[in-house]
């Protein structure tokens with residue numbers, strides 16, 4: 818039987834935020850945890866019913882812009898197109914909320930994320946202020 822992927826937006830209750838933190842630690846063991854989860858909208862991906870990844874979008878710029886703030890896929894589920902679906906779902910959400918654009922960043926060696934963003938129509942840009950530092954690629958998509 819083919820595997821099934823479901824991606825759903827989740828309500829940010831306290832237990833859900835705790836669960837997102839646990840997934841975050843498994844996906845980003847070397848990073849600082851992203852500590853403003855309650856301000857964003859979140860999606861959970863399930864592969865054959867099993868939690869496999871998560872992603873968020875934060876509304877910035879007075880509601881004009883969606884910022885793809887975090888996405889992670891557990892190592893054992895990588896290479897199945899889960900991140901790409903998580904990007905597509907958030908772009909759909911951004912459109913339906915009337916945002917004018919979606920922005921994000923990747924570390925310069927993150928080829929999987931870069932390819933996925935390009936496949937979803939994102940292009941590179943140089944922000945006025947490199948908000949996470951100089952060694953990152955910055956991306957935007959006009960809606």
Ligand SMILES: CC(C)(COP(=O)(O)OP(=O)(O)OC[C@H]1O[C@@H](n2cnc3c(N)ncnc32)[C@H](O)[C@@H]1OP(=O)(O)O)[C@@H](O)C(=O)NCCC(=O)NCCS
Pocket residue numbers: 844845887888889890891894895896897898899900901902922923924927928929930932933
């Ligand atoms: C980056 C990350 C989110 C990618 O998730 P993913 O669900 O594996 O990505 P996808 O399957 O949608 O696509 C990844 C691309 O790289 C390839 N790829 C990624 N991991 C792979 C693996 N383990 N084996 C084979 N191919 C892989 C895929 O084939 C795909 O390219 P293609 O569609 O052109 O073939 C995941 O590796 C991750 O969570 N990494 C750690 C945290 C991180 O870097 N998050 C993103 C911050 S911007």
